[in-house]
Amino acid sequence: MEPRNNFEAVLGKFRKATRKDYDSFVSKVANPSISDAELVKCLKSLKDCATLLDNEHEVLIGVLLKLDWMRRSSAVVQMYQSMMLNIVSVHTVYLRACLRALIKHFMPVLRPVESKETPEGFVTDEMMAAHNQGFTHVHTLIKTIMKIVPMSSNLLMPLLIDNYPFFTKDVYIQECFMKNLLQITYYKPDLRQSIMELLIEKVIKLDTRAPRSAILEARLQDESQESGIFNMDEETSPVIEYTDKLDVLMVHLFEYIQSVCHKDGELEWEGTKRFYREMLYIFEKVILPTYACCHIQFIMFYLVSFRMQLCDGFLDYLWKLVQNPNVHSVYRQSAVAYMGSLLARAKFVSIRTVMRTVELMMKWAHTYTHTCQDCVMADVVHHGPFYSVCQSVFYVFAFRQKEIFETKAGLKWAKSLQFQHLVQSRLNPLKVCLPLVVKTFASITRQHQLAFCDHIIQQNNRSFLPVDSSSSQTSFETYFPFDPYLLKRSMKYVEPHYRKYDQSVAVDDDSSGEEDEDEMFTDDIPSSEAVDIVTMTGSLVDKTDLMSYGTSPGFKHIL
Structure with missing residues (x-):
């Protein structure tokens, strides 16, 4: 039988141990100077002989996978795609290597620029356009491979995980890789949850390396330098670098959530519900157990802002976690912190929802105090979820008190909560909760004659919490996950849906006999390393919102 093309004849000689023509062909294909027309001929020859390219031709396949084919003419692109499809459909042994090579194209090589005035890593509009065109070609090939080789779906996700760029890589590399992974979800929706989980895990690495206190401190330094107070010629700090990367990646996550849930400007409800369920799974698995993050959790804040049913579902899910005694105490405390922060900060949460949820939390807290009547005094170690519920109630009540009392039955409802009974219980939540929350709550409840906390607070200031032998914890701290967004x-x-603290609703504190403690809320407070909930206490206060959890969980001091 006559050879179908010259390369088939070359393969015939190769099988007879004559490698000269074969090696010459491989070198020709690998030559970056080869013309498009000549490359098309070579690729067509390989396509026609795809069935003959068995395990003995790994070197040739390696050369093909390293080709910079996306930047060439459309004829080369189309022929390369056809050739590679023929090879991987016949020889699945090359499938993993092919997918790995395609994934690596999601990280464009940033060639050094010639101009000294151009910063390293600078990407021009022309470069971005070329990269985006190349990404389109890569996705076309991956999408087709997924259709004709079913097993490729099982290989793709592990390869995406293995090849994800390290968080120290250039922000443009990080951005390109994320955008391309999100693009995969449009033609491979069954991988969406896994891809979102991967992306969120990677973004959290940046988020935890850019804590709130460090961001505020870096901004303060920038302002000082701009005002001429300091004249420092220093390189960009790692915190600024991580913050910039985090900010760029968060934009893409928000844009993706918007595009998934909306079609032609309208909310696509069924698709949104499916996406919400996927994100709720990721939230419980990845975000909820992470206590040092400041911003990634806002993707849930943004998602549930689309419709109140989503917000109600999220609150219900969190409340079930809080009530479940089989869930670890740390997760229960974190869940109720999310509840309190969402109820206080979200503009889309109605006051009716706030009152209904606070009422549920108060009923649970009262029931808990009845079951712990034998407790002699406060015990942070054994009753962490209880104190978290109390603190969230105090926080939300103080934050939304103006709206509560503006409702027709607001005062009557507030009296029905029986705050006095709770604060006088032997568990003594006023002793354990954060001082600024306690002060604000005490001031508001005193004005409306709902509870009288001052005497209890004074007694607590003269005593100390007992310390469990297995823990060095002497106070209770938590954080409110939806404190002001800094990126x-x-x-x-976030901003259109976010409520800042209204300082005009602050209540004057007329109590006497206490030392004025205004300054303690502006002093640096070190973060605690020995608490069940790892805190994000910072050393600076965000000047844009005194409810920021910088040196406190959020209330402007009242005294």
Whole structure:
């Protein structure tokens, strides 16, 4: 039988141990200077002989996978795609290597620029356009491979995980990889949850390396330098670098959530519900157990803002976690912190929802105090979820008190909560909860004659909490996950739905006999390393919102 093309004849000689023509062909294909027309001929020859390219031709396949084919003419692109499809459909042994090579194309090589005035890693519009065109070609090939080789779906996700760029890589590399992974979810929706989980895990690595206190401190330094107070010629700090990367990636996550849940500007409800269920799974698995993050959790804040049913479902899910004694205490405390922060901060949460949820939390807290009547005094170690519920109630009540008392039955409802009974219980939540929350709550409840806390607070200031022998914890701390958002680029997705603390509703504290403690809320407070909930206490207060959990969980001091 006559050879179908010259390369088939070359393969015939190769099988007879004559490698000269074969090696010459491989070198020709690998030559970056080869013309498009000549490359098309070579690729067509390989396509026609795909069935003959068995395990003995790994070197040739390796050369093909390293080709910079996306930047060439459309004829080369189409022929390369056809050739590679023929090879992997016949020889699945090359499938993993092919997918790995395609995934690596999601990380464009940033070639050094010639101009000294151009910063390293600078990407021009022309470069970005070329990269995006190349990404389109890669996705076309991956999508087709997924259709004709079913087993490729099982290989793709592990390869995405293994090849994800390290968080120290250039922000443009991080951005390109994320955008391409999100693009995969449009033609491979069954991988969406796994891809979102991977992306969120990676973003959390940046989030935890850019804590709130460090961001505020870096901004303060920038302001000082701009005002001429300091004249420092220093390189960009790692915190600023991580913050910039985090901000860019958060923009893409918000944009993706918007695009998934909306079609032609309208909310696509069924698709949104499916996406919400996937994100709730990721939230419980990845976000909820992470206590040092400041921003990634806002993707849930943004998602549930689309419709009140989502917000109600999220609150219900969190409340079930809080009530479940089989869930670890740390997760229960974190869940109720999310509840309190969402109820206080979200503009889309109605006051009716706030009152209904606070009422549920108070009923649970009262029931808990009845079951712990034998307790002699406060015990942070054994009753962490209880104190978290109390603190969230105090926080939300103080934050939304103006709206509560503006309702027709607001005062009557507030009296029905029986705050006095709770604060006088032997568990003594006023002793354990954060001082600024306690002060604000005490001031408001005193004004409306709902509870009288001052005497209890004074007694607590003269005593100390007992310390469990297995723990060095002497006070209770938690954080409110939806404290003010600090990333400038992505803030536009959060700001329209976000409630800042209204300082005009602050109540004057007329109590006497206490030392004025205004200064303690502006002093640096070190973060605690020995608490069940790892805190994000910072050393600076965000000047844009005194409810920020910088040196406190959020209330402007009242005294």
